[in-house]
Amino acid sequence: xxxxxxxxxxxxxxxxxxxxxxxxxxxxxxxxxxxxxxxxxxxxxxxxxxxxxxxxxxxxxxxxxxxxxxxxxxxxxxxxxxxxxxxxxxxxxxxxxxxxxxxxxxxxxxxxxxxxxxxxxxxxxxxxxxxxxxxxxxxxxxxxxxxxxxxxxxxxxxxxxxxxxxxxxxxxxxxxxxxxxxxxxxxxxxxxxxxxxxxxxxxxxxx
Amino acid sequence: xxxxxxxxxxxxxxxxxxxxxxxxxxxxxxxxxxxxxxxxxxxxxxxxxxxxxxxxxxxxxxxxxxxxxxxxxxxxxxxxxxxxxxxxxxxxxxxxxxxxxxxxxxxxxxxxxxxxxxxxxxxxxxxxxxxxxxxxxxxxxxxxxxxxxxxxxxxxxxxxxxxxxxxxxxxxxxxxxxxxxxxxxxxxxxxxxxxxxxxxxxxxxxx
Numbered sequence: 001x002x003x004x005x006x007x008x009x010x011x012x013x014x015x016x017x018x019x020x021x022x023x024x025x026x027x028x029x030x031x032x033x034x035x036x037x038x039x040x041x042x043x044x045x046x047x048x049x050x051x052x053x054x055x056x057x058x059x060x061x062x063x064x065x066x067x068x069x070x071x072x073x074x075x076x077x078x079x080x081x082x083x084x085x086x087x088x089x090x091x092x093x094x095x096x097x098x099x100x101x102x103x104x105x106x107x108x109x110x111x112x113x114x115x116x117x118x119x120x121x122x123x124x125x126x127x128x129x130x131x132x133x134x135x136x137x138x139x140x141x142x143x144x145x146x147x148x149x150x151x152x153x154x155x156x157x158x159x160x161x162x163x164x165x166x167x168x169x170x171x172x173x174x175x176x177x178x179x180x181x182x183x184x185x186x187x188x189x190x191x192x193x194x195x196x197x198x199x200x201x202x203x204x205x206x207x
Numbered sequence: 208x209x210x211x212x213x214x215x216x217x218x219x220x221x222x223x224x225x226x227x228x229x230x231x232x233x234x235x236x237x238x239x240x241x242x243x244x245x246x247x248x249x250x251x252x253x254x255x256x257x258x259x260x261x262x263x264x265x266x267x268x269x270x271x272x273x274x275x276x277x278x279x280x281x282x283x284x285x286x287x288x289x290x291x292x293x294x295x296x297x298x299x300x301x302x303x304x305x306x307x308x309x310x311x312x313x314x315x316x317x318x319x320x321x322x323x324x325x326x327x328x329x330x331x332x333x334x335x336x337x338x339x340x341x342x343x344x345x346x347x348x349x350x351x352x353x354x355x356x357x358x359x360x361x362x363x364x365x366x367x368x369x370x371x372x373x374x375x376x377x378x379x380x381x382x383x384x385x386x387x388x389x390x391x392x393x394x395x396x397x398x399x400x401x402x403x404x405x406x407x408x409x410x411x412x413x414x
Binding site (some may be wrong): 135 | 357
């Protein structure tokens with residue numbers, strides 16, 4: 001599949017959903033950052049923009065893509081406001097996940113009906129006031145403190161009406177065959193079937 | 208509210224849901240561990256059992272409870288298999304979140320109809336084969352690698368039919384009033400209303 005332009009375009013048909021993660025506190029955030037990227041991919045976002053991450057996070061996510069398919073990408077950026085402004089200028093909308101926003105289940109229908117490309121802002125730390133102001137939708141996934149990873153998963157789930165959990169990812173080397181007990185993985189390239197400890201070797205991926 | 212017994216009992220009415228998190232890789236896992244506990248709480252589980260965590264994680268979650276309500280608890284354990292065996296012996300069921308299991312949307316109805324108390328096993332790392340074998344339900348949230356935090360959120364969401372996102376937590380000092388822009392927090396004790404930077408002061412809680 002062709003790599004699409006980073007910014008939304010008014011002419012294309014498919015609604016693009018991207019995630020923008022603000023802030024990263026160096027090494028101790030690496031696993032949380034990797035989770036945010038892998039959730040974006042697994043729940044049907046097209047790419048994630050991240051500030052100040054280690055190159056290894058991008059590599060981990062790329063390795064998952066080679067193995068399990070799809071064309072999700074990680075874009076390392078310097079200036080999140082410039083990205084958000086360019087997104088809006090190109091006609092895209094912005095959602096910001098915050099426990100103070102409107103309940104996701106009260107605005108998901110409206111967001112789903114909105115055909116504009118969508119940039120979802122999540123924060124690794126206290127989010128600057130500008131994010132609240134730039135957002136077309138300030139969305140809460142419950143009004144309790146929890147996790148930007150869980151919030152992102154629920155918002156993407158609602159936006160896709162749950163269908164992303166059965167989506168096939170094209171172009172990978174293997175896929176899972178859901179099974180009641182144990183692990184069943186099929187190689188999609190050689191069409192040979194393997195069974196057993198076919199872990200993808202990534203610590204964030206045992207789910 | 209009275210503190211309930213750790214293990215399920217066949218006589219009580221309310222279905223208890225607990226989470227068991229296996230494995231923790233010291234300091235670098237602290238934030239992921241805190242996310243797992245806060246998601247368990249926010250999405251309506253009653254407690255989480257965790258192995259080998261830092262006491263500070265337990266303290267962080269307790270502080271969230273004092274501020275935002277509810278009676279969720281963190282139990283630090285040594286031997287996860289003993290906890291799982293005792294759970295089953297008391298009549299509870301076990302679910303294990305794994306990307307290799309049956310799709311959550313194919314078995315959530317069955318799990319919801321099952322009135323037994325439920326222990327949900329999530330892994331911070333490669334999960335021992337025993338977890339697959341002890342589980343009554345091996346559940347996948349999609350068949351792509353992502354995050355045990357996201358998977359836990361989606362499973363709890365399905366088990367509660369989405370209702371947990373509007374649940375009120377009793378006994379806290381404050382609650383959020385969902386709002387289109389900015390932050391609106393009401394003190395539930397003094398009934399005075401504050402507006403502005405009422406952050407709960409926890410880094411994992413900006414959602």
